[in-house]
Amino acid sequence: MPLISVQDLTHRYPGGVTALDGLSLELEPGIIGFVGANGAGKSTFIKILLGLLTPTRGTVRVLERDAIAESLAVRQLVGSMPEHDCLPPQLTATDLVSHMGRLAGLPRAAARERTAEMLRHVGLYEERYRAIGGYSTGMKQRVKLAQSLVHDPRLLLLDEPTNGLDPAGREEMLELVRRTGQEFGIAVMVCSHLLGEIERVSDFLVAIDGGRLKSAAPLGSFTGEQALLAVEVDEGSGALVARLAAAGLDAVEDGDLVVVPLLDERPYDLVRDAAADLGLALVRMERRRHTLQELFRAPAGAHTTEGAHGTRA
């Protein structure tokens, strides 16, 4: 059963801005990274998925349910962690999360039990009985995640889950996202501008641009190996390049690295021998990989029109 199935989804806001433009997409369960430029249509897509917005045209099905006609049923299946600060400061985490559980239709006792479990899962313990207003950003993000899980959804939508977190907080949140996906066996869709994070947690990537699908494929297909060997030596990059040139390799310096074309297997041993002969410390030698960044690398000069999405037809 497909997780999400989207057909010809189009949304035009009053005023003429086209946020989604004939988007079609079929997704299987897993941890899915969802990326796109600001204004590409990500937020609109999420709102439609949650049944908060009726699209101008097209259909969205979540686990075989129609997101528009059966929006209540879909919301039972979907948990959502919004990007903005949406928590009432005067409530405690326990009160808020169990209230959300009750709203999703859980009986009082079940809501209380699920709340305790989910708050423990996200790593909130004694603090859960204190008012949210006094929480740190990291704790607030955890509460947002807990409330999205309380009704045992099949799909989790996380919008910029590491926003405002410091490096340790980001690391913990990413680990939590990964664990949530794997331990509970639920599908997770993560929206983020930080491609490094997407690369770390997701196994499938969806990129949209200008309201259309740009690509949808397993993550590995975006980060494949290139036919280049990146080599780093402590001192003497220049000597290494000269040595490799003498052996017929067209190596070039690139910052701290020496990049060697890898047309056959020969460069591996040539680099090893050059480093050994020259007495260089061989600190790094690895195949260069494609990066998600390449998806966003605009052709030269194109960025001057960036942000003009409001007028995109």
Add this chain to the structure above:
Amino acid sequence: MSVETLNPPAPAATPAQGPARGAAVELRNVSHWYGNVVAVNDVSFSLGPGITGLLGPNGAGKSTLLHMLAGFLAPSAGEVLVDGRPAWKNPQMYRSLGLVPEREAVYPYLTGYEFALMNARLHGLPDPEGAAERAIDVVDLRAAMHRRIGGYSKGMRQRAKIAGALVHEPRILLLDEPFNGMDPGQRMHMMELLRGLAEQGKTILISSHILEELHHLANNVLVVVAGRLAASGHFREIRRLMTDRPHTFTLRSSDDRRLAAALMAHGSVQGVELGAAGITVRTAERGGFAAYLPRAAREAGITLLEVRPTDESLESVFSYLVKR
């Protein structure tokens, strides 16, 4: 730990300065406390041209440091010097310093050009229109300069803020989380912009939580932990000075088992682990081991397929500093 020795001014850690002119920014034994809360505790460093990253967990004192540098807060003790003169109660300093705050400090009803022009006039520049246009060009906003900032994307708004901070061509630029809310394309564009400014000799200090981005942008970092300067300098140098932590490498080769045996013979190697994905080596002596590795592999007739240092990233250096 030896990193502590870097702590006082750390001349080796900052780019070379001309002898005639002091560092653009210098802190001497600076502390700041809010009542009983010590936010910054005896911090000393100096900055020269180029990009420096200001890192630290939330609440470490980064914003307090930036605010003292920008002249918004007086140090409770010590000296904060910009161009050799105190930053506090010295409006003249703003002639050579620009600040890009984290908050949305722009007026939505102004156009990008008007915002830059306003700043140019506030500085009393002789040709405010010309200066505003130049700043708009630097941040590459010419196509949108006559549109209202309220209709800009986050990336464009961020660039408008930078134009406002650059309009008087300051030598020093302070940026607080400049990448917040930007999408990947906007981030890359902003990085190019900052790199270009650094090449022109500007002194740039950027606070950020996104280490993998700073990694590509700033080789020199200041790491603040609990109000103290935990380390400063090139992050790889910082890593090398942490002599109490073994360096780890992961290796793949044509014959992992024999290579593992050969490496074990080197005196600096503290442990070798043979796994399905290759070998993990822990060594006390990074350089010595890395020089031994190609020789040992060649002698044993083994082809090295991959050599990766696993804890040399800015992220791992940062987490060592924060956790210790």
